[in-house]
Amino acid sequence: MALIQKELKRMLAYSTLAQIGEIAAILGLGTSLATTASLLHVTNHAVMKTLLFFAAGAFILQSGRRHLKDLAGLGRVMPFTAGCYALATVAIMGLPPFSGFISKFLMITAAAAAGRIDVAALILVGSILAAFYYLRVVRILFFQPYEGPVVKEAPTSMLVAMALLASAIVFGGVAPTIQIDAASAVGNLVAARAGLPPVVVPDLLIVWPAAALIATLGAVAVWLFGKTSPAFATKLAIAVPAAAFVAVLLQPDRYDGLSFAFALLVSGVGTLNMAYATGYLAHHPHAQHRFYAAFALMMAGLMGMAGSHDFFNFFAFWELMSSWALYVALVHEETADARREAFKYFIFNTVGASFMFLGIAMFGTAADSFDFAAIARAAPAMTTVWAGSALVLVLVGMLMKAAMLPIRIDYQMHPATAPTPVSGYISAVLLKSGPYGVLKLMALFGGATLLDRLGLINGQSLIGNAIAIIGGVTLLYAGAMAVVQTGIKRLLIYSTVCQLGYITMALALGTTLGVAGGLMHFVNHMMLKDVLFLCAGAIMVTSHARTLDELGGLGRKMPITFGIFLFAGLSLAGIPPLNGFNSKWIIYVAAFESGHYVLGIFAMVASLFTLAAILKFAHAAFMGSPGAAAEHAHEAPATMLVPMLVLAAGSFAVGMMPGLLLVPIAAIQQELGMVPIAATWTGPLPGAGGWHPALLSILLLVLAGIGFLYLRLGRAGGAIIRSPIHLCGVQDIAMGQANIGAGNLYEAPDAAIRSLLHAKHDTGYSDDDTAADTTAPITIHAV
Amino acid sequence: MTLLQTLTDSARNLAVRSPWIYRINAGSCNGCDVECATTALIPRYDVERLGCQYCGSPRHADIVLITGPLTAHIKDDVLRVFAEIPDPKVTVAVGVCPISGGIFRESYAVHAQVDQYLPVDVNVPGCPPRPQAIIEGVAQAIAIWRQRI
């Protein structure tokens, strides 16, 4: 009912009914844990709802408006009240790090502990529905333009009351112990009367690794300073992930090998992207510090996830990374498209997280602990059905994050409307949390613990096989879809999904070589795809274009960006001996060696699709004849170029010396209990027939030197004459008119892929559907 | 020095065996073009035995065959394409039209002679010239080209 309400207070009232229903359902379970959980939720809910009503009251009092749609943009004129409202909303949706999350987690756990998965699922469905209407208000408040008379902030007395409630919510999230103790005391009392054993409340304290803490506090600081001293806040924004990087380095004991590497990459790449973002947003600096703060919070989530030792923390940080912080970063542009797409992605992530939530609750209750090691120890004793379904649920959550089929990626893809640095970061780093989690689970439950009990095919686990096949199909599908895209970012996003398919497939193969290849591609793709996105961002800043058809001939104006793009693109497409090919080669070999010939062939064909997509991008944007956009184009500023150059240099280094990645990977494998690959710092690639990329590169360079001599042989010592292109002498063709745009480049394959996959023309921007046909300067169709 | 000289000489001797031909139709009636095509395609007159090859791009050409009286409409286009051919190159005017304007010489719409605008090295008169004559012209052009390359 709350979904369809148009008036703010009515909506809140109906949502209260829904919440009371949830609490009653849990209370009805009758266990002592359930009693505790519902008591906790009652107190939290009281605080949160009071705050919501207070804020709503303040809105109505100050503006005299009751209807939801009239509240548009009020967040801009009443920032404090709206901020409290948003905080309470996020908390009541059960998102960390607020008190609502703790009590919701406890309720779901209680339901699972009572064996009532149906109740838990019902509550989760309810909270997904709730996300729709809660988020709608926040969206209206903050991300729509304000129109109307001047409205003053609420009176101080109201502000103080709201501030108190808000701090209670934060306190309840960060330090829930006192509240839980009180609630469990009552729970124990009830349990004692009913003759039940006393409550054992699992440890629900979010443990912040130093890096995550730094990033979170830094995010808050950036946001606060952004109001008063923007220049300082911008510098601070870059310093925050850098400091987190150092914090990770200083705390190596907190992490296992895999997580340590992941956390380092998260913060390292994060620093570069943040630096790039300051350059990227410099040209239209609206609300940029809010964006930096959200960005830093996402990183905090990722690093916290890496530093977690139990499922509770893992999930808390997972939610921190993929829910509201992500939403705020994505919706930054505040256009209608951005609002719609970001909302879609938020709901999608909520659904994914709900699957995982349920699975985690099932594991936790069966093992009486959320600790990774404890669950792994307890897993052999769980029934196969219970543990199996829990595992599948968690895996589904992770695979949804990694945008794997069978759910159509069009709906689950991160939006193209977001600012490019964050798009790049999502593609390159954030989505990797999916494969990272899969690997962690597989290591945890590998072999006889759980995976093998769920069925075997040819001595390999059924689940692993299934995931590998999902990855294989996804990479082929997404690769083909990337070929037919014309949106600048759409193309790269599809290609990301394709590469994630490679990584997921390789990791799921579970063989020594497969995991090594997957992890190596994990890092390679992180660098390469980030570079590609940053190049795309540089183009978008200088040309304001959104589709490839609007571009052309930028290569001469932006030579450095072009060079970096070509290197990263060809490497990603798998041109030997660049680093992208090296890791793909390991994946091919791993697929073939483990008998998955079809998957290996899929992977090889998909690399051709990647090549087609990348070359199409390169042609349409950088090469071809210059379009209108190229006239005013100029090279990106240093703040944007330096991160790109650093990432490209990193790619080159690991391309020459794969040992740089392979040695740490071998250590990680050792730690995960697998047979490690044979790797040395300067050695060749592993596996039978392992070759050495550096040898190939050096030979190529030597040969190129000889070839260059031939090139210089030409008359006058190879001095070059510049002349116009040959158009059979015809001159009355305007520049750009003779350009062949991205949409027309691959006609025959395009048609074949589109008819096979039922793909539509879609650039990720709703208003481009018609514009693309009329504005593109295309006269010649490639046949 | 002598070694370099010898190398250059032998390179020239080898290079001269690979003259590539490009045709420019400067408003011809197509009669000469048919004869040019004949030199390449009919077994009897095969120019490929001289190492010649007709190429589609002016950038690849060494010997340029120009046919037609250089009509006013096409004059600028012809000059532009001619400039796109990299040095060293040799020009052969095929047919009477580029030499004198032929039967069109009185016309207000032609700019013959072509050598007012382009450096013509060999003239092959005829309307159209016989294939043997064209091949002879190409052979002479090769001899001139040897001095330039």
Next chain:
Amino acid sequence: MLDTTTIPLAVLMFPGGLFALAFGLALKGLDRRVAARLQGRIGPPLAQPFFDLVKLARKRTMVPDIAAEPVFLGAPLIGTVSMLLAAALVPIPGVYAPNPMLGDLLVLLYLLAVPAVVLMIAGSASGSPFGAIGFSREMALMLAYEGPLVLVVAAVALRTGSFSLSDIIAYQQTHGAFLFDPVMWPALLAFLAFYPANLGIVPFDIPEAETEVLEGPLLEYSGPALGLFKMMSALKAVVVLGLGVALFFPSAPDGAAGLLVHLAKLVVMMLVGVTLLRVSMGRMRIDQAFSFFLRWPLALSLLSLAIVAAA
């Protein structure tokens, strides 16, 4: 660990490097000579491609004013160089086995894609619409023929159980060449359809059709840069044909006789698969070629993978 004497030798002199280049040019010359004879002409001398290279080295280099120069001139260089390297990766049965440090069949397969890639980049970088159309056609063709190639290679690897060309050759030397193995015939047919397309000759020279798109990607190239493309094409013939020999018919004696047998096989493949084909057919349209490859060679290679898996 690395063999410091033979690898540079293999890459620079034999069987890659100079030897491959010379032999590739000779194959091209032979092709032109025999094609002329088949048409009743006299034809150019055998060394004609070599003369062409010397000539091109003495011409001026022109670069279109809207092209990105480093990419425009770098593309042919990278293409030629990668083919020189690829030539050192192809074994000559009984004579030469490449050092495993250089790479296996998969590396070779991807190096083999480089010439097409640089042609596309070249066409695109020139800024010419003809180049762009050439690029478009090259990509369409590549998307069409690369799938069957991957399947053929996978079928051979599945049969022999290895992706190392040396193992594949060793397998055939003990079990008989795949040329005489009916199970492998579909794969063989698919490969026979693949290599003319890969070498870009009639009826599959659609990207560089000089009568339609003025030699497409090569339109704007002149002088030494064009010469590099000619070298690349000659080297590619040696690599692709050598790969075919290794995959299907590696039987040969050891020593110098083995080398002669190998070269003879390449000549036969060139004359039958390239020369005869190109003088007897007209050029296809790109959509015809695209659907041809997605119909017959793809079906054949799928069939071959299936029956190899079953056998």
